Amino acid sequence: MISLDGVSKTFAGRDSSVEAVRDVSLRINRGEIYGIIGFSGAGKSTLVRCINLLERPTRGRVFVDGVDMTTLSEKELRLKRRKIGMIFQQFNLFASRTAAQNIAYPLKNSGLDKSGVRDRVRELLSLVGLEDKENSYPSQLSGGQKQRVAIARALANDPGILLCDEATSALDPQTTLGLLKLLKNLNAAFGITIVVITHEMQVVKEICDRVAIMENGRIAEEGEVFSIFADPKQRITREFIDTTSSLSKIYGLIGGDSPAVRIEPGECILKLRYLERSVSEALISTISRRFGIDADIIFGSIELIGGAPLGGLVVIARGGPSGIDAAIGYLRQKNVGVEVILDARGVSELPDSERDVKTAHLFQVNR
Ligand SMILES: Nc1ncnc2c1ncn2[C@@H]1O[C@H](COP(=O)(O)OP(=O)(O)OP(=O)(O)O)[C@@H](O)[C@H]1O
Numbered sequence: 001m002i003s004l005d006g007v008s009k010t011f012a013g014r015d016s017s018v019e020a021v022r023d024v025s026l027r028i029n030r031g032e033i034y035g036i037i038g039f040s041g042a043g044k045s046t047l048v049r050c051i052n053l054l055e056r057p058t059r060g061r062v063f064v065d066g067v068d069m070t071t072l073s074e075k076e077l078r079l080k081r082r083k084i085g086m087i088f089q090q091f092n093l094f095a096s097r098t099a100a101q102n103i104a105y106p107l108k109n110s111g112l113d114k115s116g117v118r119d120r121v122r123e124l125l126s127l128v129g130l131e132d133k134e135n136s137y138p139s140q141l142s143g144g145q146k147q148r149v150a151i152a153r154a155l156a157n158d159p160g161i162l163l164c165d166e167a168t169s170a171l172d173p174q175t176t177l178g179l180l181k182l183l184k185n186l187n188a189a190f191g192i193t194i195v196v197i198t199h200e201m202q203v204v205k206e207i208c209d210r211v212a213i214m215e216n217g218r219i220a221e222e223g224e225v226f227s228i229f230a231d232p233k234q235r236i237t238r239e240f241i242d243t244t245s246s247l248s249k250i251y252g253l254i255g256g257d258s259p260a261v262r263i264e265p266g267e268c269i270l271k272l273r274y275l276e277r278s279v280s281e282a283l284i285s286t287i288s289r290r291f292g293i294d295a296d297i298i299f300g301s302i303e304l305i306g307g308a309p310l311g312g313l314v315v316i317a318r319g320g321p322s323g324i325d326a327a328i329g330y331l332r333q334k335n336v337g338v339e340v341i342l343d344a345r346g347v348s349e350l351p352d353s354e355r356d357v358k359t360a361h362l363f364q365v366n367r
């Protein structure tokens with residue numbers, strides 16, 4: 001288990017300093033795949049480098065399997081780091097060494113003799129599906145293959161933890177999927193704990209069990225991936241989720257003033273997220289029956305997150321303002337995530353002369 005306890009990291013410059021990580025506490029369980037997502041500069045790399053103490057925290061403590069990393073001597077740290085593999089966006093392979101030589105590198109002081117090293121390297125090459133690339137140099141490999149070599153090298157000493165810093169960011173979507181699958185298989189086969197840094201929510205959705213969303217050096221939100229997708233609490237989390245959801249097309253339509261989303265005074269546009277596939281029909285008919293409101297569906301979607309279906313709807317709701325409020329309250333009570341995306345309810349209270357001016361600025365856009 002990895003446990004960070006009030007970890008902060010400040011980089012002091014001559015004239016100014018940067019607080020890259022601010023008071024972060026989190027726990028990563030053994031055998032889980034944990035995502036850390038955030039925009040550039042959020043502090044993700046710095047935070048993860050605090051786990052193996054490539055960065056020494058300015059404050060706080062870092063425990064790996066119960067050992068306080070901040071108290072270890074350099075020698076003890078070196079030994080401990082052998083059990084924490086790491087891979088990077090730019091692969092960091094030795095250009096002048098073959099795939100096999102790159103993978104053999106961390107086995108130097110492992111106590112294995114020459115043939116032991118050769119066997120282990122072959123085993124690792126086969127683990128990442130590169131049996132035939134033993135003698136290829138990095139320049140002769142594709143990006144995906146280079147990252148596989150880097151993974152094999154990171155696993156050479158049988159680490160319990162693998163840290164992946166933007167490991168798929170330089171790769172195309174297809175290659176990314178292949179690598180994520182490999183990481184997932186390694187996790188399932190060896191129970192290896194994997195920490196995945198990314199700025200792509202798709203990566204989190206594909207393989208992570210839990211995720212932390214980082215902003216300005218802090219954890220903005222943290223939890224099971226499914227609950228985060230089903231019911232994001234923070235604005236930044238919603239922004240990341242929107243990048244993977246077809247429902248977020250609604251914002252483009254609103255921005256482009258599409259006729260499909262032009263609403264009348266008294267109406268509003270709602271985005272709903274809920275857990276089971278079957279409920280969408282029932283939800284809409286229940287709220288119209290109980291609260292006397294109409295709901296036109298603009299978009300609907302079902303996504304699989306960690307194998308569980310997550311439904312989503314974008315609807316235009318119309319009816320009395322109190323009816324809409326009551327319906328929203330009811331939906332939330334039923335654990336449906338409700339976001340009011342565009343709200344023209346206040347508009348109907350304007351005098352007739354102004355009511356005709358249906359320009360966007362009359363509506364409150366909740367983004
Ligand atoms: N060695 C350093 N010296 C000074 N400042 C640093 C150092 N490393 C990182 N920083 C600063 O700390 C902040 C966080 O950087 P970090 O690399 O952790 O962000 P990140 O979330 O990994 O970003 P990216 O997605 O671009 O990789 C940034 O403002 C960065 O400039």
Ligand SMILES: [Mg+2]
Nearest residue numbers: 044045046165
């Ligand atoms: Mg980084």
